[in-house]
Amino acid sequence: LLGTMSAIGTALGPSLGGVLIASLGWRAIFLVTAGLGVVAMILARRFLPGDQTATILRSEAQGVGPRFDILGTLLLALTLAAYALAMTAGRGHFGGTNIALLGMAVLGAGLFLYAQRRVASPLVKPALFSDPVLAPSLAMNGLVSTVMMATLVVGPFFLSRALGLDEAQVGAVLSIGPVVSALCGVTAGRFVDRLGASAMVVAGLVLMTIGCLALALLPGLFGVAGYAAAIMLLTPGYQLFQAANNTAVMANVDKNERGVVSGMLSLSRNLGLITGTAVMGAVFAFTVGTGEVGAAAPEAVAGGMAFTFAVAAGLVALAVAIAVVGGLRKRR
Incomplete structure (x- = not known):
């Protein structure tokens, strides 16, 4: 359910962003984001429980219990x-x-x-870094996030430069993936519950690998239809991986460490997104042959798109290897 709600928000972002840029300019995006942040803060203050946090803060102030x-x-x-x-x-x-x-x-x-x-009282217990489940999960999470960021870094350039779409159309096409992810979020969770987290981690990563290969091949052949078809393979795999990976990690975590481990999963995802912005963007720009991608020829942009997602497929294949090796170690 959390994955579904996150996907719904992600789906609204590109489409609304495209409309805002086309009508009011890029600054409107940040103004709207600031307003939404204020609303989220008010809702969090109103509805999220704070008793445990208040108790911890009082204990620290009195010199009792662990220090921050x-x-x-x-x-x-x-x-x-x-x-x-x-x-x-x-x-x-x-x-x-x-x-x-x-x-x-x-x-x-x-x-x-x-x-x-x-x-x-460490912020993160050192033993967590050598946990046989958590450490591979963090590595896979970072690799997958690096790959998913490529769809946001490379996708808009391909859709606008190679296919000639305007801002609103680009936003609409970019929303296809999150919409599909939202629709299959609950279903992915049910698959994980019935078939097991370890198997579904591998299944999700394999589907993502196929999706990346499809993104490397289909858009150049079939345009928007090929891009949409490839995204419809990639994003369900991502949703299945996320549901299975989070379940596998949280099932083996002590109750008092769930907050820290959840934060580590978020951190690995954000580091992957940052890395994806730089690395996948650099791969794309290198293949296109210019740092000014917005002025590159459509054929060069299409070639950069294909090569970038071929590299992305290799990264996800590496994540598959990590998942398989981790599964073999757990059986031993």
Whole structure:
């Protein structure tokens, strides 16, 4: 159900964004997003339970119970900020600044892990990083998110430059995937409950691999119809993977650690999205042959689209290998 609601929101984003850009300009998107954020904050304040959080805060204020890991939080925030800047700074050119920021991110990650092993109440328990279920799940989650970001980074350029669609039409086509994902979200959950999370993780990833290969081949042959058909393969696989992966992880987590593990899943997904923006965008731009993709020839954009999703298929195949190896280890 959570996946379905998330997909509904994702479906509305591209279509409404296309209409807003076409009618009011790109600034309208951020104004609307700010308003929606305020509404979400009010709803969260009104409906989400806060008794447990209030109890924890009172205990900390009185010196009772675990203390909040301020050092770990600061190190994690600085590490993530450095990594995000390393992946996005430079407008497509990975230069010395990006390398320095990436080095800072690696150093920050090392310091974070070092600190977590030495504080009384770590932000993340070190044992979680070696968990036989969680560690592969985080890796797969990051790879899958990297691939899914390619549909948002590369897809609009292909639809507008190679197929000649306008902003509203691009938004409508981009909404196909989230709509399909929303429709199959509950069904994916039922498959996971009946057939098991491990098998459905592999099934979802295999379907995603087929979808990526279809995106590499069909749009160039059949245009919008080919793009839509490929997306209709990719997004159900993604929804099935998400439902199965989250179920597999949360089923083996202690009740007191569910919040942290859920946050780690979200973090791996967001890191994948950041990486996908930079890496898949760079692969696309390199194949197109210019950093100014908006001015590239339609044939070059179509070729870049095909190569990028061939690479994406390889990344998902790597995730399949991780899932299979992880399943074999659990059987032993």
